[in-house]
Amino acid sequence: MKKLVFIIYMIIAIYSIGAEIEGIVNVEGMENYGVFIYIKDEMKYDISDVNGKFLLKKLEKNKEYDLVFQKDEMPDYEMKVLIKEEKQKIKINLRKAESSNKYTTKGTIISNSKEDVFLKFSNKKYGIIVKPKKVFYRELEVGHYETEIIQEGTYKKKIEFDIEAKEINDIGIHHLKQIESNSLDILLKNKINEGHIYLYKNGDLKYVKRITNSKKLIKISELEKGEYTLRLKAYKYKDYEKKIIIDGKKRIAIYLTKEKEKNKLLLKINPSGIKVKLKLFE
Numbered sequence: 510m511k512k513l514v515f516i517i518y519m520i521i522a523i524y525s526i527g528a529e530i531e532g533i534v535n536v537e538g539m540e541n542y543g544v545f546i547y548i549k550d551e552m553k554y555d556i557s558d559v560n561g562k563f564l565l566k567k568l569e570k571n572k573e574y575d576l577v578f579q580k581d582e583m584p585d586y587e588m589k590v591l592i593k594e595e596k597q598k599i600k601i602n603l604r605k606a607e608s609s610n611k612y613t614t615k616g617t618i619i620s621n622s623k624e625d626v627f628l629k630f631s632n633k634k635y636g637i638i639v640k641p642k643k644v645f646y647r648e649l650e651v652g653h654y655e656t657e658i659i660q661e662g663t664y665k666k667k668i669e670f671d672i673e674a675k676e677i678n679d680i681g682i683h684h685l686k687q688i689e690s691n692s693l694d695i696l697l698k699n700k701i702n703e704g705h706i707y708l709y710k711n712g713d714l715k716y717v718k719r720i721t722n723s724k725k726l727i728k729i730s731e732l733e734k735g736e737y738t739l740r741l742k743a744y745k746y747k748d749y750e751k752k753i754i755i756d757g758k759k760r761i762a763i764y765l766t767k768e769k770e771k772n773k774l775l776l777k778i779n780p781s782g783i784k785v786k787l788k789l790f791e
Contacts, residue, residue, distance in 0.1 A: 534557050568592055573589055708738070
């Protein structure tokens with residue numbers, strides 16, 4: 510009986526670690542894909558799929574989080590979520606509305622690459638995703654922004670700008686320079702429904718890309734030579750991390766390990782009060 514009690518305590522301990530937010534965001538009058546969802550003051554974020562689904566992992570149960578939703582020219586939407594369950598489910602509807610504490614930011618990123626551009630706000634612990642060669646508009650709070658512009662195949666660029674309480678804040682046009690030709694091909698052996706690939710160099714994020722089950726081969730081109738840390742996070746799989754050296758063309762195959770599913774055992778003894786000896790075997 511003591512062994513059974515110990516096993517039950519172990520199950521409770523496992524379930525108290527790593528809560529998740531499983532959410533669905535619906536954008537009125539626009540497609541649900543591409544909503545950038547992040548947790549304020551923490552480097553945890555996801556991007557909604559075509560059905561508006563997103564997942565935020567490795568959260569603490571019984572803790573309240575501030576979620577921020579960003580979509581194209583729409584004002585940011587913020588909400589508080591208290592994690593009560595191991596899989597906290599939420600559903601959000603976004604619609605265009607006026608924002609009293611945020612002001613329109615206008616800018617353009619010029620690059621030869623067609624990949625999305627990530628503007629990482631170093632002093633704000635989050636960022637926004639924009640399209641290259643197109644004027645973008647975003648709603649940002651008043652303040653000073655220290656920004657890193659990151660795009661596949663280009664050198665990272667640092668800029669600073671201020672958002673003031675005026676109708677439009679124009680941060681100007683910024684050009685990104687192509688990186689010398691070094692490439693990495695990643696062959697995914699698993700069927701991944703939702704995930705992200707991250708590539709770091711000297712601790713700096715150089716590349717990030719969303720992957721779906723439609724992509725088996727990921728091509729990353731125009732990289733700098735040197736040592737990188739490759740990380741891959743995918744739903745229902747253990748996180749993958751590996752050190753790699755990029756010098757010319759490199760190709761690797763990745764096979765992810767599935768996370769173990771947690772199981773529960775429910776016993777109902779009838780009539781109650783009788784002595785029962787229970788043994789559990791793996």
